[in-house]
Amino acid sequence: MSEHDGDPPRGTPEQFEALLQHLKGARGFDFTGYKRASLLRRVHRRMDDVGVPGYEEYRDLLEVDADEFGALFNTILINVTSFFRDAEAWDRLRSDLLPQLLSQRPTGPLRAWSAGCASGQEAYTVAICLAELLGPEEFRERVKIYATDADEEALTHARTATYSEREVKSLPPDLLARYFEPNGSRFTFRQDLRRSVIFGRADLVQDAPISHVDLLTCRNTLMYLTAETQARIAERLHYSLRPDGLLFLGKAEMLLSQAALFTPVDLKNRFFRRVGGSRTQGRVSPVLTPSVFPPGTDDAVTLRAEALAASPVAQIVLGADGEVVLSNHRAEALFGLTAADTGRPFQDLEVSYRPVELRSAVEQAHTQRRTVWIRDVEFHRTRGERQWFDVQVVPLRTPQGQTLGTTVVFIDVSRSRQLQDELEDAHRQLETAYEELQSTNEELETTNEELQSTVEELETTNEELHSTNEELETMNEELQSMNDELQTSNHELRLRTDEVSALNGYMEGVFASLRVGVAVVDPDMRVTVWNAWAADLWGVRADEAAGQHLLNLDIGLPLHEVGPAVRAVLAGEQLPGTDATFELAAVNRRGRSIRVQVTVSSLAGTPGRSGALVVMDQLDER
Numbered sequence: 001m002s003e004h005d006g007d008p009p010r011g012t013p014e015q016f017e018a019l020l021q022h023l024k025g026a027r028g029f030d031f032t033g034y035k036r037a038s039l040l041r042r043v044h045r046r047m048d049d050v051g052v053p054g055y056e057e058y059r060d061l062l063e064v065d066a067d068e069f070g071a072l073f074n075t076i077l078i079n080v081t082s083f084f085r086d087a088e089a090w091d092r093l094r095s096d097l098l099p100q101l102l103s104q105r106p107t108g109p110l111r112a113w114s115a116g117c118a119s120g121q122e123a124y125t126v127a128i129c130l131a132e133l134l135g136p137e138e139f140r141e142r143v144k145i146y147a148t149d150a151d152e153e154a155l156t157h158a159r160t161a162t163y164s165e166r167e168v169k170s171l172p173p174d175l176l177a178r179y180f181e182p183n184g185s186r187f188t189f190r191q192d193l194r195r196s197v198i199f200g201r202a203d204l205v206q207d208a209p210i211s212h213v214d215l216l217t218c219r220n221t222l223m224y225l226t227a228e229t230q231a232r233i234a235e236r237l238h239y240s241l242r243p244d245g246l247l248f249l250g251k252a253e254m255l256l257s258q259a260a261l262f263t264p265v266d267l268k269n270r271f272f273r274r275v276g277g278s279r280t281q282g283r284v285s286p287v288l289t290p291s292v293f294p295p296g297t298d299d300a301v302t303l304r305a306e307a308l309a310a311s312p313v314a315q316i317v318l319g320a321d322g323e324v325v326l327s328n329h330r331a332e333a334l335f336g337l338t339a340a341d342t343g344r345p346f347q348d349l350e351v352s353y354r355p356v357e358l359r360s361a362v363e364q365a366h367t368q369r370r371t372v373w374i375r376d377v378e379f380h381r382t383r384g385e386r387q388w389f390d391v392q393v394v395p396l397r398t399p400q401g402q403t404l405g406t407t408v409v410f411i412d413v414s415r416s417r418q419l420q421d422e423l424e425d426a427h428r429q430l431e432t433a434y435e436e437l438q439s440t441n442e443e444l445e446t447t448n449e450e451l452q453s454t455v456e457e458l459e460t461t462n463e464e465l466h467s468t469n470e471e472l473e474t475m476n477e478e479l480q481s482m483n484d485e486l487q488t489s490n491h492e493l494r495l496r497t498d499e500v501s502a503l504n505g506y507m508e509g510v511f512a513s514l515r516v517g518v519a520v521v522d523p524d525m526r527v528t529v530w531n532a533w534a535a536d537l538w539g540v541r542a543d544e545a546a547g548q549h550l551l552n553l554d555i556g557l558p559l560h561e562v563g564p565a566v567r568a569v570l571a572g573e574q575l576p577g578t579d580a581t582f583e584l585a586a587v588n589r590r591g592r593s594i595r596v597q598v599t600v601s602s603l604a605g606t607p608g609r610s611g612a613l614v615v616m617d618q619l620d621e622r
Helices: 013-027 036-050 055-064 067-076 087-104 121-134 136-142 152-160 173-179 227-240 297-310 329-335 359-368 414-429 431-513 532-538 559-570
Strands: 110-115 143-149 162-164 180-183 186-189 197-201 213-218 241-249 262-266 271-274 314-319 324-327 372-380 386-397 403-412 517-521 527-530 580-587 593-602 612-618
Touching: 013 036, 013 055, 013 067, 036 055, 036 067, 055 067, 067 152, 087 121, 087 213, 087 241, 087 262, 087 271, 110 121, 121 136, 121 143, 121 173, 121 197, 121 213, 136 143, 143 152, 152 197, 173 180, 213 227, 227 241, 227 262, 314 329, 359 372, 359 386, 359 403, 386 414, 517 532, 532 612, 559 580, 559 593, 559 612
Parallel strands: 110 143, 110 213, 143 197, 213 241
Antiparallel strands: 162 186, 180 186, 241 271, 262 271, 314 324, 314 403, 372 386, 386 403, 517 527, 517 612, 580 593, 593 612
């Protein structure tokens, strides 16, 4: 691992690996199988968001802030998906491959698994395809779709089965109308079909796969993982599928190095079929439906018990105290176990040390809390027959980590050992030719892996750009919404301003047409209105009077005699509907003595405002 150009140093590779181990131990998320380049970018992005410079400091933050785990996982796990994503591939599935699959299984249950389902669009797309071919009634009777993801937040969204207009934009209008019910500006998948889709949290790297699957979609998930992790998951997917099962990958995922497990059906659209009629053995424990689903699903309890008893793989289950709890038919036939051995201490049985010492392996599995493998164990049977086994000792624990017991699995690899011996003999005879061919093949494989890695990196970058573009689109929509609101408010403000301007003009016209002097004062007795007649009568312009205290105006009217009446009106001492009217001697702007009738009244019909109206009428003019 190396730092990216221009990226500040964050710490050593060992410190980064320690951070990944901390995530695995604290929250059960195993990111050690992810490609380091993309994983580093996402972790660095989150560290930049919270302002933490180094791996050790970020680990300290995770230990004190439990909410940071969720933010980090949301950054690492990119949930970019849509209905009928890569439409050409889905068209091939609907028109050709699914009809072929259904013709091979005209009756009986149909099981599909959407691995890495994100927010559920892919699982519901599978449901739509099957419902179109089977009809809703037969779909409800026959189909079960299991949808899993490591991101609990995305699963919560998926379980609601409700999506926005933008999220259903890729659906053809006829399918949207048939399979979704509008709910305001959102759309909800049909409830009668929704019951056939079961969501649960599962990690492809760690958790047991679902078995007996007819259609398995795992799209744009493997591309984030290392080649070694991809190989392990490919074996799990191979185990999950029925012999005629179909695997549907993302457009950047090839499985070219897994030819022993899958053969291409349509390489362009990434459809593969399972190779081999028997299930992959030796690396995947014989487990049926994972515990994330309801225990009663498909009579799981009875099915597990019968499957264990009938399994061709010999298996012995021990309790927490080392006693034999149960064994299947194959184990009883191989090692001579009987019903009387159930409940006996495992160490008292011959199988605990023959054909191989198992007591120390059981102790090691419990102490180290991991699976212990013992390879190529040779077993001599009574009639001189020889068999070889790979023995797997697996500690069994509850989800809370409490010890339940141990299962010991004997996987018969005799045929593989025989073929291996024959192959080694052939290799010795063709060693020179094989070395030359192997050298050329390795060069081609290296080139192919480099090209595949480049393709996956480009696809990962494209996913990131897609995610960023969606965020920018969301922000743009929010800004557009705010801009629309501002434009609406601005338009309303212009209308109100025009109304006020028109009203002001109207009032100015009214005041100007009055042949009496009019003054309006506010509660502080400051002049707010001074009409033209008052300006002509006293020689003080409106702009000179505006804002001045009424009693400070230098006019020929004895305002000190008007003041008490104005104060009484402003104080509310005057009875409503009455005016204070009196006559005063005054001198107009021309210096002529005149008699003026002064009327003081309160302003009415103006909620939230108060003031007084002073009307000055020259009696001599009349």
